[in-house]
Amino acid sequence: MKKLSIFRIFFTLAILAVAFTACDEEEEKSWGEPTIGFTIVDVEDLNAPAEVLFINNSKYGEEYRWHFPQGQIMKNNLVTNDSTSTEIQPESVFYPLPGDYEATLWVTANGEEREFKQNFTVKKPNPQITFEPAGIVYDDTVTFNVTYFQYSELQDQVTFNWDLGNGQTSNIASPQTTYNPPGEYTVGLEIFDGVETLTTSLTITVQAEIAKTLYFTNAINQSLYKKMLYSGTDLPHENMGVDLGLHALSVSVHKERIVVTVAGQNIRFANDPPPLPDGYIFTTNLSGGNRYTITTTNPDYDYRFDPFVGTVGPDGTVYWLDRFQGARRLNITEQDAEYPDPYVFDQASEGSELAAALGVASAFGWTDGAVRIVNGELWYSKHGTGKGLYRFTTEGAFIAKIDPLFDLKIRTFEVDTVNNKIYLAVNQAAGGFDPGIYVCNIDGTDIQLIDPMVDFSMQGGEGERTFVTEMVVDPDGGYLYYPFRHENDINFAGEIIGDGSLSGIKRWKIDGSEEPEFYVTGVISYGMGLDPVKR
Secondary structure: OHHHHHHHHHHHHHHHHHHHHHHHHHHHHHHOOOEOOEEEOOOOOOEOOEEEOEEEOOEOOOEEEEEOOOOEEEEOOEEOOOOEEOOOOOOEEEEOOOEEEEEEEEEEEOOEEEEEEEEEEEEOOOOEEEEEOOOEEOOOOEEEEEEOOOOHHHHHHOEEEEEOOOOOEEOOOOOEEOOOOOEEEEEEEEEEOOOOEEEEEEEEEEEOOOOOEEEEEEOOOOEEEEEEOOOOOOOOOEEEEEEOOOOEEEEEEEOOEEEEEEOOOOOOOOOOOOOOOOOEEEEEEOOOOOOEEEEEOOOOOOHHHOOOOEEEOOOOEEEEEOOOOOEEEEEOOOOOEOOOOOOEOHHHOOOOHHHHHHOOOOOOOOEEEEEEEEOOEEEEEEEOOOOOEEEEEOOOOEEEEOHHHOOOEEEEEEEEOOOOEEEEEEEEOEOOEOOEEEEEEOOOOOOEEEEOOOOEOOOOOHHHOOOOOOOEEEOOOOEEEEEEOEOOOEOOOOOEOOOOOOOEEEEEEOOOOOOOEEEEEOOOOOOEEEEOOOO
16 A cells, blocks of 8 residues: 555656646747837827837847937936936837937847847928918908927028018018908918928918808707808808707807707606606707717606706806706717716705705706806806806806896896896796896896897796797897797797798897897797807
8 A cells, every 4th residue: 555655646746747847848839939129109200399109019028228319218208318228118209300310129038139220200390381360351461370390599590481472472480461352372481490491381261251150940940050140241041951859949169069959849847747858969060060969868867857958168068957957067079978967056955055045945946047158157047936047166066146137037148258248038027027138237237128029939838938048149240149939930839830930030239229130030949059250
């Protein structure tokens, strides 16, 4: 028995030795032959000053050594004076000047050092002509500039030779000129940057007139329209062919994008049972293309959560209200995002700090009006079962109520920060004011009637009139614009019963020198927005 045990021990050890040898052989086999090399990111498109990224493709190296003659290795995004490194891969290497360069990597493996070298070029960027304003109208002053690679020690040697395309020339860095008649002009520049002479040119278009653009909805065909606000030429409005649904209550413009909040089919009070949600928020470019949905009402909710009136802040944040839950927000770049919870107002329920700050026992269930971003603050109105206009931070902290407006039922509003005015759409008699469009000072004082809105559709019923859901003001152009939906074109149930000939977009000259007038007719509009950039 003892001899047998010893045999088994030796047998086991022998098997283990074979296994370990096999493992060693397998490990050595998987290790493979050392290789050396690196690639340069965007090597064909390096423009000075350049931060060049080197990707180490070497394998099985034990030590690494880099050398970047005339380069400066960056660490933690800061430029150092080092041109050598022993890291596996340096963060990046800074080359301040255009030129031809060389980078070398040495890799040590199995006691042997191998070398890999690569040449590359950091190019001088071509000069680029820029101009202001972005839109050029005949006889307007245009200022030209050029961006070019600057040798800091040679700036006193730089010369400019401009051909402004209208028979004028200049040898200063930023010339100014005017153009007449309208048309295309080619501006040329010959620049000596202290090292060499470079040339560039740019074709500009000088227009007879450029204008801001008014965007508005039309419930008749449930499409989006636009109209250029020319001062001298009145062109017809255009159908953009953007499908909106019936109740697109809000339209906003942010840079090159249009944002529309769609409340869905049902915006009237319904309780037994409440209708399912069908609202959403979408965006297109200024031509109506590149459409995508930002968010859709959570299907677990009901119609009261659908997005009603919204706006877009300067940073691209979309803010919106529903029936009475409070303000929500998402960034304009979000696509098919989860429907967020409200974060402003929180219903100011009985005994809450917000209710106390408002001076009421409870504001629970107060119907939402409109939301706007004013001087970096979020302004928020209530109507129907609610009242007043309130100021919050964009993060949702209560600032103050506007006392003179506290008792008004404010369906929507617009703030003119140039002339320090607020324009109000009051949709229900309260506080001594009948329904209509009003103007007051930015602190709420001196409330004056603009338009009593006679024969306006009372869609929604006495306690929750849909009324005017959006207005826009153009301080430079001098007008307030707002939709007018006639009661013979659309009834209290939101049913279209006319051809729109009695409805349209009205405007009022903000200096008070003219009575309100129709600017566009034949459309039944809810939401509207203004692109303030002249195009």
